[in-house]
Each structure stands twice: as C-alpha cells, then as structure tokens.
Amino acid sequence: MxxxxxxxxxxxxxxxxxxxxxxxxxxxxxxxxxxxxxxxxxxxxxxxxxxxxxxxxxxxxxxxxxxxxxGTKPQNGENAYLLPIFPENCDKSQDENETVDLREVKKIPSVTQGSIVGKKVDKVDQVDGMDILGNEVKGKPPRDFILRPGKNTRVSDDNHQIISLIDGQIVAEKKVIHVFPVYEINGDLDLKEGNVDFVGNVNIRGSVPSGFKIKAKGDVRIHGSVEGAEIEAGGSIYINQGVVAQGKGLIKAHGDLHTSFINQGNIHVDGDVHVLQSILHSNVSAQKCVYCYRGRGNIVGGKVFAGKGIVVNEAGNSMSTPTTLFVGVNQHIIEKEAYFKLEIEKSKAELEKMNLLLQKISSQGSDQDLSPKLRIMKLRLRNTIRETETNLLDYIESLSESEEIFDEQLNATVKVKRTVYPNTSIHYGKYKRKIISKHQSVVFKFDKNEIIFDVL
Structure with missing residues (x-):
C-alpha cells in the first residue's frame, strides 16, 4: 500500500x-x-x-x-405537451436551405367540425442517477398538465384528444387549441373597411397602411406588408411581405410572429420571432427566441431581446452600426410572474368563498325544494365556479411557463452563424459585453458572471 x-x-x-x-x-x-x-x-x-x-x-x-x-448521470423527465394536428393543407415547416419565396401566399390550416385538432403526449418520468460516492442524484421531474378545451373545441372522453366543434381555422397555444371563424378582407385594409376587432382569425389578402388597428382573438394573417399600424393577436401573426413601420405602431402577439423582414418596427410577442431576411433598426422583444438566419439573416441597429436565445447569421455590419442584443429575463416577464401569483391567490380565495356559499344553499334542500331565486343563484354560482377554476388553471400554467423561462435564462445563448461586427453589444441582465473586433461563427453564453464566447 x-x-x-x-x-x-x-x-x-x-x-x-x-x-x-x-x-x-x-x-x-x-x-x-x-x-x-x-x-x-x-x-x-x-x-x-x-x-x-x-x-x-x-x-x-x-x-x-x-x-x-x-457515476450514472440522471435523465431528466420529459414534460407532457400538446401536439397540434394540422390538416394537410396547412403550412409545412421549411428547411433552412430551401429557396424562400417572399410573394408566396401561404395556405391556412382549416378544419371541419368533428376533426381531431390536437392530442396530449404524456410525460416521461425522470430516471435518477448515482455518483461514485453512492449518493443518489435526482433527475428533474417532468411537468404534467390537464388537457382543457379551447374556444370551439372539446376534450375527448379519454382526455387525450382535442376535437373541433365548428368549421374554422386552428389557433394552437402551448396548452390549449382553439378553432376560430374567419374574418377575411380581399385586398388592402382601407377606410371602407376601417379598423378590425374580431373574435376569431383575421385574414387580409393585401397590406395594412399606417394608422389602422387590427385586434383578433385568434391569428392574424397579412399577405402583403404592414406599415405603422397597431396589430394585436391572441394567437400568432403572419406577415408575408414584411414590416416597414418608420418607428410607428406596435405589433403584439400572444403567440409567434412570422415575417420576411422588420424595418423600424416595434414588436412584442410572448412566443418566438421568425424573420426570413433582416431586422433593421427595430425594437423587438420575444419571451422565447428570435430566429433570423434563413435568408440573409442579419440584425442591424436597434434593440433585440429574447428570453431564451437569439440565432442570427450576422449581428451588426461593417459600418459598426450600434446593435444591441439582450437575452435572459426582462422586467416584463418579472411583472407577469408577479401578476400570475397574485391572480392565483385571488382565484383560490374566490373559489373558497363561492364553494362555502354553494354548500350553504345546497344544505337547504334539493333544487326542487329551493325558491326560484335560490335556484338561479345556485346555477350562477356553479357557472362562476367553473369559470374561476378554468382561469385558475390558466394562471397556474402561465406561472409555470414563466418559471421555465427563469430556469432557462442562464442557458440562453446568442448564436451568430457567420459574422458579429464591432459595436455590437451582448447583454445578460446587468452584464454587458461590447464587441470590439470582428468574429466569425461564434456562440455567446453566460458563465460565472461573465459573458464568454466559443466557436460554433
């Protein structure tokens, strides 16, 4: 020895x-x-x-x-998720090497009553590991969710499928699928049509000039371009020919934004931003990711924020135009998390009060024994309880999504596939790194209170 x-x-x-x-x-x-x-x-x-x-x-x-x-490393569980089932006539995901036709009029996913529009994919449990000292190392447990109906959809008897109740167009959120009717304008939005506010999907087969407003509960699809207009969608926004806003207007979506280019635009989405060509001198904010690498794929000027990461071909330009990229959690997400926590507590308190009142009314006898006034009150209470329970689930799931963004913020990256130019700034919260020389094919990440980069 x-x-x-x-x-x-x-x-x-x-x-x-x-x-x-x-x-x-x-x-x-x-x-x-x-x-x-x-x-x-x-x-x-x-x-x-x-x-x-x-x-x-x-x-x-x-x-x-x-x-x-x-040792044996643990395997994290896989979260349950909702898989949308689009019909064959909907948009297909495009390979990044395919030629992009900016004039293409994309097909809209339409379904008929009774169609299966989504299914729940069950969670996969974690597998725990062990280190060489004999200590168990826990894997991250998966998150489950309760499948719920959206607008004009129902849940199947086995609680694993979503079925459409009407003919319409699919709007897929992370945990809910809706089918909405469609409001369609066959041309540009003009004074004859006026502003649009519709509880469904909006499809405009032309362009949207400055000054107009569009608000939709579902998706908004614009086959032309958008100038300095205000557009808000409960689902996603699709703009075939790009945004030329001159710093005016606001495009806001609960889902994603898909467009060919953004020039001097103001963008705020809760999902991802997908841009085929360029983001120029714009303010873009996405709670998830910003993708700009399929065509020319450059971001020049302005400020681009993404909670989970940015993928771009070129950041900045040879003229050293100031370009700022932010990744990680911003104040908006922090405020939303606080809002969801508050609404959860309020909903729980309201449910407790309403259930006590319902028990008190029910203790007075069956529905036949109650007075008409009490029967109506009991019916309204039940409806309000159901609605509050649905809202509570929404808040809990939204809070869970916000917490996921917090968990992933340290893993957020900025991938520059070709060139990052001088005078481009990378920000992780209060930490900043200003690029002073040109670099090729790099990925920026946050490590030990420092912004570092590696070669892709």
Missing part, C-alpha cells in the same frame, strides 16, 4: 461523478488488485468502478491519468 500512497493520488470531480487515478511518482512495487480496491474504497468510491481500467493499472498497461470510476 505504501507504494500506492507515494506514487498515486485519486482526484474526484466536483460533482462526484468521476474519479481519476493520477501518478505523482515512480512506482517500484507491483500493485495488487486487493490493494488498489482498498485504496479506491478509502476515498469513499463505492459505485461505478471501471474494472477494465483497474486491470490496466494492475497489469502496468495504464496511461495516466486514468478514469477509474464513473
């Missing part, structure tokens, strides 16, 4: 998932299996010993340092 202590040391990784045998001096005496096993055990290593590597040490075949024990 003396030869082992004098000639070798065992180093264990910080996470206790691996152990290495390192040679620190010349070993004159042969090493027996019993002695090496005891030496390993004295360091607390009781799991994951690699027998083949131990044999190499005993037979003098090892190249040091050699790993002698390796």
């Amino acid at each position: 003396e030869g082992l202590y004098d000639s070798f040391i065992i180093e264990i990784s910080e996470d206790n998932m691996a152990g290495w045998l390192k040679q620190i001096g010349k070993n004159e005496s042969p090493i027996t299996k019993e002695a090496l096993d005891k030496y390993i055990e004295e360091h607390g290593i009781v799991y994951g010993v690699i027998k083949e590597n131990v044999s190499q040490v005993i037979d003098n075949r090892a190249v040091f340092p050699i790993i002698i024990a390796k």
Whole structure:
C-alpha cells in the first residue's frame, strides 16, 4: 500500500461523478488488485468502478491519468405537451436551405367540425442517477398538465384528444387549441373597411397602411406588408411581405410572429420571432427566441431581446452600426410572474368563498325544494365556479411557463452563424459585453458572471 500512497493520488470531480487515478511518482512495487480496491474504497468510491481500467493499472498497461470510476448521470423527465394536428393543407415547416419565396401566399390550416385538432403526449418520468460516492442524484421531474378545451373545441372522453366543434381555422397555444371563424378582407385594409376587432382569425389578402388597428382573438394573417399600424393577436401573426413601420405602431402577439423582414418596427410577442431576411433598426422583444438566419439573416441597429436565445447569421455590419442584443429575463416577464401569483391567490380565495356559499344553499334542500331565486343563484354560482377554476388553471400554467423561462435564462445563448461586427453589444441582465473586433461563427453564453464566447 505504501507504494500506492507515494506514487498515486485519486482526484474526484466536483460533482462526484468521476474519479481519476493520477501518478505523482515512480512506482517500484507491483500493485495488487486487493490493494488498489482498498485504496479506491478509502476515498469513499463505492459505485461505478471501471474494472477494465483497474486491470490496466494492475497489469502496468495504464496511461495516466486514468478514469477509474464513473457515476450514472440522471435523465431528466420529459414534460407532457400538446401536439397540434394540422390538416394537410396547412403550412409545412421549411428547411433552412430551401429557396424562400417572399410573394408566396401561404395556405391556412382549416378544419371541419368533428376533426381531431390536437392530442396530449404524456410525460416521461425522470430516471435518477448515482455518483461514485453512492449518493443518489435526482433527475428533474417532468411537468404534467390537464388537457382543457379551447374556444370551439372539446376534450375527448379519454382526455387525450382535442376535437373541433365548428368549421374554422386552428389557433394552437402551448396548452390549449382553439378553432376560430374567419374574418377575411380581399385586398388592402382601407377606410371602407376601417379598423378590425374580431373574435376569431383575421385574414387580409393585401397590406395594412399606417394608422389602422387590427385586434383578433385568434391569428392574424397579412399577405402583403404592414406599415405603422397597431396589430394585436391572441394567437400568432403572419406577415408575408414584411414590416416597414418608420418607428410607428406596435405589433403584439400572444403567440409567434412570422415575417420576411422588420424595418423600424416595434414588436412584442410572448412566443418566438421568425424573420426570413433582416431586422433593421427595430425594437423587438420575444419571451422565447428570435430566429433570423434563413435568408440573409442579419440584425442591424436597434434593440433585440429574447428570453431564451437569439440565432442570427450576422449581428451588426461593417459600418459598426450600434446593435444591441439582450437575452435572459426582462422586467416584463418579472411583472407577469408577479401578476400570475397574485391572480392565483385571488382565484383560490374566490373559489373558497363561492364553494362555502354553494354548500350553504345546497344544505337547504334539493333544487326542487329551493325558491326560484335560490335556484338561479345556485346555477350562477356553479357557472362562476367553473369559470374561476378554468382561469385558475390558466394562471397556474402561465406561472409555470414563466418559471421555465427563469430556469432557462442562464442557458440562453446568442448564436451568430457567420459574422458579429464591432459595436455590437451582448447583454445578460446587468452584464454587458461590447464587441470590439470582428468574429466569425461564434456562440455567446453566460458563465460565472461573465459573458464568454466559443466557436460554433
């Protein structure tokens, strides 16, 4: 054993998932299996010993340092999720190498009454691991959710499918699928049509000039361009020919934004922003990701924020135009999280009061024994309770999504596939890194209170 202590040391990784045998001096005496096993055990290593590597040490075949024990890493669970089922006539996802036709009029996913428009994919439980010291290492448990009907949809008897109640167009959210009727304008939005406020999907087969307002409960699809208009969608927004806003107006969506380019636009979406060509001198905010890499794929000037990450071909330009990229959690998400927490507490308190009142009314007898006034009150209470319970689920799921963004903020990255130019600034909260020289194909990340970058 003396030869082992004098000639070798065992180093264990910080996470206790691996152990290495390192040679620190010349070993004159042969090493027996019993002695090496005891030496390993004295360091607390009781799991994951690699027998083949131990044999190499005993037979003098090892190249040091050699790993002698390796733990089993845990496998995180996979969250349950809602999978939309679009009909065959809807948009297909496009390969990034395909030629992009900006004039293409995309097909709209329409369904008929009784169609299955979504299904729940069940969660996959986590698998726990173990470190080399014999400690269990827990995997991250998956999140489940309750499948609920959206507007004009119902849940199947097996609680795993969403079925449309009407003919219409699908609007898919993260945990809910709606089917909305359609309001369509066959041309540009003009004074004859006026502003649009519709509880459904809006489809405009032309352009939207400055000064107009569009508000839709579902998706908004614009086949032309958008100038300095105000557009708000409960679902996603699709603009075929881009945004030319001259710093005016606001485009806001609960879902995603898909467009060919954004020039001097103001964008705020709760989902992702997908841009085919360029984002120029604009203020763009996405709670999830900003993607701008399919065509030219450049971001020049302005400010672009993304909660989960940015993927772009070029950031800035050869003229060193100031360009600012933010990733991580912003104040808007913090405020929304506080709002959801408050609404959850209020909803729980309201449900408690209403259930007590319902019990009090029910204790006076069956519906036939109650006075007409009490019967109406009981019916209204039941409806209000159902509505409050639905809202409570919405708030809980929205809070869960906000917490996911907080969990993932440290893993947010800025991927620049081609070139990042000087005078581009990368921000992670209060931390900032200003680019002073040109770099090719890099990814920026946050590590130990510092913004670093690696080659892609």
